[in-house]
């Protein structure tokens with residue numbers, strides 16, 4: 001279908017060729033501001049000229065969460081002010097329904113963002129481990145109850161479709177599980193289902209493929225295509241610049257800085273070039289890890305023998321044998337719900353069955369000791385973790401600076417201990433030498449991963465508008481409030497926290513969530529060149545092979561979970 005510019009739209013409407021019903025979005029040459037800002041302020045988006053016609057399949061492409069892509073989606077949600085504002089709103093199809101009634105966009109346009117799993121409560125260690133205990137009243141809420149918890153008028157109608165949708169999304173067998181028990185991928189699919197139940201006319205999905213395994217990606221994409229084709233609802237996806245663009249997408253709105261360029265997909269060749277170069281950056285040579293090829297002599301850090309986890313009749317892990325050695329670079333693979341997070345939670349001590357594996361039938365040996373002989377706080381100082389669960393649970397306290405958050409990494413806790421956030425140490429006190437080492441290490445990671453390594457300009461917390469300020473130096477960034485950082489910046493800070501103590505084992509579970517390309521490149525480069533010692537082992541969980549910083553040439557090992565079994569592949 002032909003794209004209609006502002007003038008063309010008016011002409012078409014006057015000549016009767018196209019009715020407003022055929023136009024989903026129409027924003028003719030407008031600037032976009034935060035509410036409260038005058039037209040003299042620098043716009044969040046400049047000179048937006050965008051028309052989406054019924055039948056076209058659009059995706060909004062831009063850098064990670066909190067960036068200008070988010071600004072476009074927020075504009076569509078009505079969270080930003082459009083100037084001049086089109087008199088009949090930006091959704092012509094809503095103001096001219098067949099019934100002739102105007103429909104409120106706030107009731108008919110909704111969004112699900114997958115850049116990060118939303119927090120269920122205020123965070124903290126309880127949230128971190130609640131998934132495995134499910135003892136709080138709110139944690140007992142099942143997926144089914146959660147689906148129908150909103151007494152939306154539409155739900156009764158929607159129920160007709162519910163079973164089919166739950167089946168397609170692979171959620172049917174999970175409906176009576178506590179919501180907190182769902183894996184990341186399962187939760188993301190559940191959020192799509194819930195959004196569909198509220199029967200929006202237009203559904204915005206930001207980064208819908210994040211955290212989904214290969215099979216589920218194609219299931220979701222084909223479901224979204226079918227829904228969009230049936231206008232039940234129309235779907236607009238937000239994609240990161242490095243994400244593959246689904247085949248059925250016909251048009252792209254590419255957002256860079258505060259400009260949006262809209263055109264048919266096949267015209268966006270430049271973007272393809274950019275994507276190819278990002279992929280190449282991922283395979284740039286790092287340090288030579290010859291030692292990784294001589295695996296048998298290296299110290300054993302973690303040994304699982306015959307380890308199983310089950311919930312009633314549901315067997316998640318069956319007799320797993322797995323060894324992690326010093327210096328290993330491991331990719332833990334498996335489809336959504338296959339038990340990857342569960343396996344790591346046994347190692348970090350967050351899963352109750354971490355303590356109950358009974359030798360000699362089954363054994364969990366961590367850093368040379370049986371699990372029951374190693375206190376959990378000590379375990380936390382030996383393992384650095386980045387994961388969606390940690391991101392969600394880490395408390396956002398006012399007054400906690402980036403420095404404080406990074407400093408919690410030495411002991412793996414959530415509370416900044418002692419002065420200047422370097423902790424008091426497990427033994428109750430640190431020598432001056434140890435304190436100095438910690439201070440030096442915080443500066444080191446800030447210098448290697450701070451904003452100057454991934455940003456040319458400062459980014460705004462709310463909507464990622466580019467500011468004309470100079471990039472924050474590591475010293476300035478260290479004093480900034482953690483809670484006010486964008487999602488991507490918070491992810492970077494949590495990565496620094498995981499690495500700062502040079503823990504023997506580093507677990508990177510979906511570590512790139514929310515980060516933009518420049519952040520990912522900076523983090524990958526650091527991990528490959530000097531960010532880790534040869535003695536540290538790293539386990540990466542990712543459904544995207546090209547997201548893993550190491551390849552076969554680096555001696556990477558792969559361990560795959562499937563149907564409860566685990567094997568090296």
Ligand SMILES: Nc1ncnc2c1ncn2[C@@H]1O[C@H](COP(=O)(O)OP(=O)(O)OP(=O)(O)O)[C@@H](O)[C@H]1O
Pocket residue numbers: 131132134174177181182183184185186211311314316334335336337338339340341342343
């Ligand atoms: N309390 C529980 N009762 C029943 N099943 C549970 C419970 N807690 C977890 N599970 C199930 O354990 C399985 C493993 O979940 P886990 O989070 O380890 O998967 P994953 O491989 O990390 O998935 P993803 O790739 O989606 O993050 C899931 O199918 C989940 O529903």
